[in-house]
Amino acid sequence: DNNKLKDVTIMLDWYPNAVHSALYVAKEKGYFKDEGINLKIEMPADTNDPLKMAAVGKIDLAISYQKQVLLSRSEDIPVVSIGSYVQHPLDALIYNKSKGITRPKDLEGKKVGYASSPTSEPIIKTLVEHDGGDMSKVKMVDVGFDLMPALATGKVDALEGAYINHEYLLLKKEGVNVGKMSLEDNGVPDSSELVFVTGEKTLKSEKDTLTKFMKALAKGQDDVKKNPKSALNVLLDHENKNFKLDKKVETESLNILLPLMGDKTTPFGQQNPKQWKNLADWMYKTKITPKKVNYKDAFMNLNY
Amino acid sequence: MMKIKSFIRLYGLFAIFTVIFLIAMEAVVEAGFVPSYIIPAPSEVYRAIIDNLSSLIFVHLKVTMLELGIGFILSVVIGVILAVAMFFSKTIEKIIYPIVLISQTIPIIALSPIFVLWFGYTIWSKVAVTFLIAFFPIVVGCYDGLRSGNSEYVDLLRSMGATKWQIFTKFHVSSALPVFFSSLKLAIVYALIGATIGEWLGASEGLGYYSRRMSGQLNAAGVFAAITILSIAGIILFIIMSLIEKRLLRNRRS
Amino acid sequence: MMKIKSFIRLYGLFAIFTVIFLIAMEAVVEAGFVPSYIIPAPSEVYRAIIDNLSSLIFVHLKVTMLELGIGFILSVVIGVILAVAMFFSKTIEKIIYPIVLISQTIPIIALSPIFVLWFGYTIWSKVAVTFLIAFFPIVVGCYDGLRSGNSEYVDLLRSMGATKWQIFTKFHVSSALPVFFSSLKLAIVYALIGATIGEWLGASEGLGYYSRRMSGQLNAAGVFAAITILSIAGIILFIIMSLIEKRLLRNRRS
Amino acid sequence: MLELKDVSYTFKDGQKVNPVLQNINLTIHRGEFVSLIGKSGTGKSTILKLIAGLLHADHGSILLDDKPIKLGDVGYMPQHDLLFSWRTILDNILLPTEIKKQKKVKKQEAIQWLEKVGLAGYEKAYPKELSGGMRQRVAFLRTLLTGKNVLLLDEPFGALDALTKKEMQAWLLSIWQETKQTVIFITHDLEEALYLSDRVMLLHPDDDLEESPIPFERPRSRDLLYQQDFTRIRKKLEDRLRHDEN
Amino acid sequence: MLELKDVSYTFKDGQKVNPVLQNINLTIHRGEFVSLIGKSGTGKSTILKLIAGLLHADHGSILLDDKPIKLGDVGYMPQHDLLFSWRTILDNILLPTEIKKQKKVKKQEAIQWLEKVGLAGYEKAYPKELSGGMRQRVAFLRTLLTGKNVLLLDEPFGALDALTKKEMQAWLLSIWQETKQTVIFITHDLEEALYLSDRVMLLHPDDDLEESPIPFERPRSRDLLYQQDFTRIRKKLEDRLRHDEN
Numbered sequence A: 001d002n003n004k005l006k007d008v009t010i011m012l013d014w015y016p017n018a019v020h021s022a023l024y025v026a027k028e029k030g031y032f033k034d035e036g037i038n039l040k041i042e043m044p045a046d047t048n049d050p051l052k053m054a055a056v057g058k059i060d061l062a063i064s065y066q067k068q069v070l071l072s073r074s075e076d077i078p079v080v081s082i083g084s085y086v087q088h089p090l091d092a093l094i095y096n097k098s099k100g101i102t103r104p105k106d107l108e109g110k111k112v113g114y115a116s117s118p119t120s121e122p123i124i125k126t127l128v129e130h131d132g133g134d135m136s137k138v139k140m141v142d143v144g145f146d147l148m149p150a151l152a153t154g155k156v157d158a159l160e161g162a163y164i165n166h167e168y169l170l171l172k173k174e175g176v177n178v179g180k181m182s183l184e185d186n187g188v189p190d191s192s193e194l195v196f197v198t199g200e201k202t203l204k205s206e207k208d209t210l211t212k213f214m215k216a217l218a219k220g221q222d223d224v225k226k227n228p229k230s231a232l233n234v235l236l237d238h239e240n241k242n243f244k245l246d247k248k249v250e251t252e253s254l255n256i257l258l259p260l261m262g263d264k265t266t267p268f269g270q271q272n273p274k275q276w277k278n279l280a281d282w283m284y285k286t287k288i289t290p291k292k293v294n295y296k297d298a299f300m301n302l303n304y
Numbered sequence B, C: 001m002m003k004i005k006s007f008i009r010l011y012g013l014f015a016i017f018t019v020i021f022l023i024a025m026e027a028v029v030e031a032g033f034v035p036s037y038i039i040p041a042p043s044e045v046y047r048a049i050i051d052n053l054s055s056l057i058f059v060h061l062k063v064t065m066l067e068l069g070i071g072f073i074l075s076v077v078i079g080v081i082l083a084v085a086m087f088f089s090k091t092i093e094k095i096i097y098p099i100v101l102i103s104q105t106i107p108i109i110a111l112s113p114i115f116v117l118w119f120g121y122t123i124w125s126k127v128a129v130t131f132l133i134a135f136f137p138i139v140v141g142c143y144d145g146l147r148s149g150n151s152e153y154v155d156l157l158r159s160m161g162a163t164k165w166q167i168f169t170k171f172h173v174s175s176a177l178p179v180f181f182s183s184l185k186l187a188i189v190y191a192l193i194g195a196t197i198g199e200w201l202g203a204s205e206g207l208g209y210y211s212r213r214m215s216g217q218l219n220a221a222g223v224f225a226a227i228t229i230l231s232i233a234g235i236i237l238f239i240i241m242s243l244i245e246k247r248l249l250r251n252r253r254s
Numbered sequence D, E: 001m002l003e004l005k006d007v008s009y010t011f012k013d014g015q016k017v018n019p020v021l022q023n024i025n026l027t028i029h030r031g032e033f034v035s036l037i038g039k040s041g042t043g044k045s046t047i048l049k050l051i052a053g054l055l056h057a058d059h060g061s062i063l064l065d066d067k068p069i070k071l072g073d074v075g076y077m078p079q080h081d082l083l084f085s086w087r088t089i090l091d092n093i094l095l096p097t098e099i100k101k102q103k104k105v106k107k108q109e110a111i112q113w114l115e116k117v118g119l120a121g122y123e124k125a126y127p128k129e130l131s132g133g134m135r136q137r138v139a140f141l142r143t144l145l146t147g148k149n150v151l152l153l154d155e156p157f158g159a160l161d162a163l164t165k166k167e168m169q170a171w172l173l174s175i176w177q178e179t180k181q182t183v184i185f186i187t188h189d190l191e192e193a194l195y196l197s198d199r200v201m202l203l204h205p206d207d208d209l210e211e212s213p214i215p216f217e218r219p220r221s222r223d224l225l226y227q228q229d230f231t232r233i234r235k236k237l238e239d240r241l242r243h244d245e246n
């Protein structure tokens, strides 16, 4: 009876990995179907594509970054976040321990690699200045697509934009002497790494469906929490057809992720207006957004 | 039998060279001069291929070849039509040629949202990229080939009262073949790159997709497994094109 | 004066076409058929260009042209040397040609870690990408051009006791020029793409870098500003190549 | 009737200007066989190209049956054989047939023509496999098979030995007598010109066209070549040509 | 001394096999002027290509002064003019000089040569600007300027009018008498063959090479052409050629 189901297309932030377990579990177990949803999962070419596609309604949902949502709104791209997926940053300062970095100030005279992102420089600036350092002494290097080789080959001393649950793990696995430093402990406001984004129009017309989506997904996330091992297997099995994921890395990744995906104070999916406000203020202060974004328009918590 | 023998004779040298190169690489990586997450040891790549052979060949290569096939055929058909139109009409040339050039100077990645918007995540977005990359050498080669014909022969045909179209079919088509084939050989290789890049714009199968995923995992052996298969496919396609060229240009030397 | 006039006459049509196209685009975007964050209105792009003109031209275009220049010259030099070596020696051909082909079937993105390892984030990593993309048409075009010479002329030179090298310089070089130039025109455009892509592998200046940065800032007008300048540069480079071709092949028709 | 009225032609290439023909007047009647002789480089081939419509006169007009000449009106055999290297001999001579859909020449017929010019068995060969004289005969056949009423032949038998040339001449005359085509024939062989033509036009370097009617009856026999009248005209033409020496 | 001993040659192209020459024997002495005549397609040009070293005999040997012939030993003028379209006339005739570094011919000298063949002022022209006969003269000059002791000329004066041909012949003879080069000359013009040569070799289609010595003293005057001895030999050769008809 697929005919009665409503097609919902979601575009991932990146290729499937541990963070997407809930999606695959919910799909596998039929939670979406139960809600009358036939979920289609797509993968993006570029990290900026999902937002645009959601804005034009080409897709119903996108997994994107909270910062990107605010940036989009400042560029008049009509997207709204309807739920938080990873409620805290995965992004951290990943550095080469053997380069004598112990605190942000130590970045002075060092090279920091980043991936053409407009937020990287302000983040490092905030970090360094919060520690009383001088940003002008830090050399920022745009390393294009490839963060990991840049650090691994010693072309840079630290990375901004690398994830604690992915790049950090992989670099460690390859024997690079890496350390990580949290951003939110060093002056950068807390933010949701991943959020669910939809277009304003879609939100208006499909609010119901979207709510159901969140509901089904929350169920999936519950299962993941209860039994991470089997959840991961669902993902690995699904991907196995075409592509083998590294089970060890993904397991570790999921361990890091789970505490960040909803706790007692903020349940899974819930968005904290305070977090939005602080982030929007910081982005304006650091000139990432050319104008002050009305953070209240940028998100909406659905009731499910 | 003859064919196989001559093939071995022809490419034996390359094979020997390759083997020496691979052994050297193995030694270099083994000795730790190059980290294996950047350039993997050939033995690792070999294992990565063998372990995933059936999925590499029957899933990923198959899909990439399909994209390449459709894209290449479209490139040839549309590329030739454009070149011929430009050959017949200066007006069309003046309008088309700049557009063709512009199409090449736009970085594909900048087009990705547009392609996705138009074609979604179907095979057509990959075909579009393949086409975009492969049709350029065909247009330029075909057009230059058509223009390069010796005018004495054209005069002879004109004196017979041949129409423009007849001069085109009886003379220019044949005289353009050498340059045209030169460009077809480029185009088939570019079509392969095109299909690979196209897969980066969103795909769930194909060798380009595979290599990108592996690269995201810092799995160099996996990346090179895909590259190895791509390279072999590229060489085979090129050889096929060259054989067709040889065949059709057999009676050329005057 | 004459030159300018004939230029206007030649490209006037394209200009008219472009103007119509831009007006249509403006209307389409204005009317909201296409959101301006996917395809920006031409007027926005114009403003984005004008507002940043000096940095676009004197910083980014300059850097991209420098990368292109070095990469293109290297492509021509090395491409021609390889083609000539292949022309003179079947042995070299059998070894080199497959390597050249392999170099083209490897997705650049897969090479990016290697390039980073070897060249870091200096201009040389971009030059390397430029070279890698542009030298292929030159090798194929130059080699095919050299082989296409009418053998009667070769016989004549042989009868004069000309050495292989003399036959090469007196005959093959000249007879290869048309195909060679056809490939140079491709190569110059590819070199531009190469420089752009090279900048994506890590850069702090250049139009490729600029477009990527703008794309990261979701500034579509900025992306298209860079693309516009890239396209104009591409067309100008192509025209320059065509003029050189025309000049050198002037006395060709027999 | 073919008329050249006050025709002038100048080759121009950038700065270089080479005025080749000036105020040429020539009238050729239907069915006439006219030879064009003259020193090398005086412009004989250029006149044929003008009549074929390949070049356009700077001044004057060229009329065929009172209408300006246009491409495709006449059969033209250029001085170089210009065979298509990728076509077999048979396909080369069938080329005009492919171009003009009416007056189809069948393959079988074409093979018979090949036999007549001594190229039996060569229909499937490629031009590179032929000797110079053989190529010329193929080019000649190709012109013949255009089936036009006016044939312009630029040194068609130049590369042939005396014997083959004689055969070709006899054969050309027999065809001509049958079909009553108009023929303009460039040659450097005075004997040939006299033997074949109704009229011989001598093109002087100063662009003067000197006419010599050849009054012998047709059909002509080879013995003619040794008759006094014949040698007298030949001698006269030789003198006239020699006159151009200075 | 140039010797062809039992030379055979067969054109092969895949399946097609065309045995052109069989057991050809020919000895030419230093300084001799030998003409090669015969029906179109008998293999005259092929013989020259063999001597030039461009083709390799299947059997037999070709010796120049007792050493096997090799490329570059002789000056060869092919039947097609084969001028390089991208070189000026001057650069075309200077080509052999560029190739062989010894025996440099100076530009000034080359221009004088051009004047001698009636092409004064054409040194900067390109081949496409020349008439057929003019191109042939350029190709002829180019061969001459190889400066070799043996010249192989394949119908060098075929596209020339009688007058120009006569001039060229006289001129060739004067050069030959001066330099004592060995010349092998292909022509279809019997008069020309007889007038120029010490010996005329007639190549029959059955590959028989028939020798006719031409006993006239040198230097020869043009009057020779009308002497009885001359016409007798000419007649004889014509008969021999006609003999090949069947």
Ligand SMILES: Nc1ncnc2c1ncn2[C@@H]1O[C@H](COP(=O)(O)OP(=O)(O)OP(=O)(O)O)[C@@H](O)[C@H]1O
Binding pocket: D011, D012, D013, D018, D020, D038, D039, D040, D041, D042, D043, D044, D045, D046, D047, D079, E128, E129, E130, E131, E132, E133, E134, E159, E161
């Ligand atoms: N394309 C051209 N450009 C410039 N000059 C040319 C061109 N073609 C021919 N000429 C010149 O025109 C003149 C006449 O050439 P044409 O070919 O008509 O001579 P011709 O009488 O046929 O000579 P031949 O008997 O040698 O064939 C020559 O002086 C030649 O240099």
Ligand SMILES: Nc1ncnc2c1ncn2[C@@H]1O[C@H](COP(=O)(O)OP(=O)(O)OP(=O)(O)O)[C@@H](O)[C@H]1O
Binding pocket: D128, D129, D130, D131, D132, D133, D134, D159, D161, E011, E012, E013, E018, E020, E038, E039, E040, E041, E042, E043, E044, E045, E046, E047, E079
């Ligand atoms: N490349 C080739 N392949 C095959 N056959 C060839 C080739 N070249 C010449 N022949 C054949 O060899 C024979 C002799 O050719 P050649 O050119 O020597 O004749 P020729 O005596 O010079 O004739 P002509 O007087 O017409 O120039 C011809 O029958 C021709 O068909």
Ligand SMILES: [Mg+2]
Binding pocket: D044, D045, D046, D079, D154, E131, E132, E133
């Ligand atoms: Mg002529």
Ligand SMILES: [Mg+2]
Binding pocket: D131, D132, D133, E044, E045, E046, E079, E154
């Ligand atoms: Mg010959």
